Amino acid sequence: MWWHQHNLCFRHPVEEDYSSGDLEEKVATIAETDESAESEGVIDSHKRREILSRRPSYRKILNELSSDVPGVPKIEEEKSEEEGTPPNIATMAVPTSIYQTSTGQYIAIAQGGTIQISNPGSDGVQGLQALTMTNSGAPPPGATIVQYAAQSADGTQQFFVPGSQVVVQDEETELAPSHMAAATGDMPTYQIRAPTTGLPQGVVMAASPGSLHSPQQLAEEATRKRELRLMKNREAAKECRRRKKEYVKCLESRVAVLEVQNKKLIEELETLKDICSPKTD
DNA sequence: AAACGTGCTCGTCACGACAT
DNA sequence: ATGTCGTGACGAGCACGTTT
Numbered sequence: 001m002w003w004h005q006h007n008l009c010f011r012h013p014v015e016e017d018y019s020s021g022d023l024e025e026k027v028a029t030i031a032e033t034d035e036s037a038e039s040e041g042v043i044d045s046h047k048r049r050e051i052l053s054r055r056p057s058y059r060k061i062l063n064e065l066s067s068d069v070p071g072v073p074k075i076e077e078e079k080s081e082e083e084g085t086p087p088n089i090a091t092m093a094v095p096t097s098i099y100q101t102s103t104g105q106y107i108a109i110a111q112g113g114t115i116q117i118s119n120p121g122s123d124g125v126q127g128l129q130a131l132t133m134t135n136s137g138a139p140p141p142g143a144t145i146v147q148y149a150a151q152s153a154d155g156t157q158q159f160f161v162p163g164s165q166v167v168v169q170d171e172e173t174e175l176a177p178s179h180m181a182a183a184t185g186d187m188p189t190y191q192i193r194a195p196t197t198g199l200p201q202g203v204v205m206a207a208s209p210g211s212l213h214s215p216q217q218l219a220e221e222a223t224r225k226r227e228l229r230l231m232k233n234r235e236a237a238k239e240c241r242r243r244k245k246e247y248v249k250c251l252e253s254r255v256a257v258l259e260v261q262n263k264k265l266i267e268e269l270e271t272l273k274d275i276c277s278p279k280t281d
Numbered sequence: 282a283a284a285c286g287t288g289c290t291c292g293t294c295a296c297g298a299c300a301t
Numbered sequence: 302a303t304g305t306c307g308t309g310a311c312g313a314g315c316a317c318g319t320t321t
Binding site: 230233234237238241 | 290291292293294
């Protein structure tokens with residue numbers, strides 16, 4: 001099963017290393033507002049690469065989408081992440097978003113950041129799980145307290161957490177407001193923390209290049225720079241893939257919405273046709 | 282059981298866009 | 302001009318299912 005590492009994946013698996021062109025094309029076809037996607041067979045690889053590389057980032061596209069369609073969540077700017085308020089789901093400008101997972105679960109993101117997961121197939125109470133992301137109260141700087149009621153057998157329900165954040169299980173519930181601790185009972189408390197420093201562990205700032213003398217020192221400096229660059233690029237790739245997934249999810253939800261709209265409009269058209277041209281027998 | 286195919290994630294490279 | 306960032310492309314590795 002391809003979702004063996006991800007409990008929360010969406011209906012259509014996405015081959016991450018290929019463009020999400022199919023879905024984009026579907027959205028464009030339905031909405032008839034997006035630019036038409038070019039056939040991959042027609043353009044040569046170099047041209048295709050040029051076109052792809054000039055495409056705006058997923059964040060930009062998604063934010064444009066969100067301005068067009070009210071139901072599409074917005075990806076916050078990285079800036080907010082750096083400032084200690086990670087762009088988690090709770091901060092999205094979403095009235096109420098509903099998604100469906102690959103396992104048929106429905107996820108509703110309500111105002112106030114409450115996420116409800118429900119299994120349509122199972123009985124209501126057992127299938128309902130709640131995840132609350134709290135940004136209020138007095139958490140430590142840069143921390144977001146996450147509560148969740150994992151009611152699955154193994155309690156390993158995973159959630160999609162945007163941003164390159166760290167999930168830390170709290171030994172104590174000291175960081176959570178007392179009323180929250182009372183409400184959670186025996187549930188474990190987790191923190192999602194933005195990385196405290198841009199520098200990864202084990203990376204030590206070397207002396208300034210001006211103080212380097214021997215070729216060995218220069219080589220070490222070059223190696224250090226390369227490792228740092230690789231480390232940053234690794235993180236960037238992870239973040240990029242995360243955004244891409246989110247982008248695809250939004251496209252999927254938009255497809256669903258547009259399909260419903262389309263269906264309604266067709267029905268309306270048929271109704272109007274019947275009214276305007278009644279049968280004359 | 283071994284071989285093979287498929288689908289996925291991850292790290293890396295390359296390169297354009299953008300910022301300074 | 303140079304550095305940084307974002308992202309497509311590629312290949313390696315892994316897990317799992319199917320075939321022999």
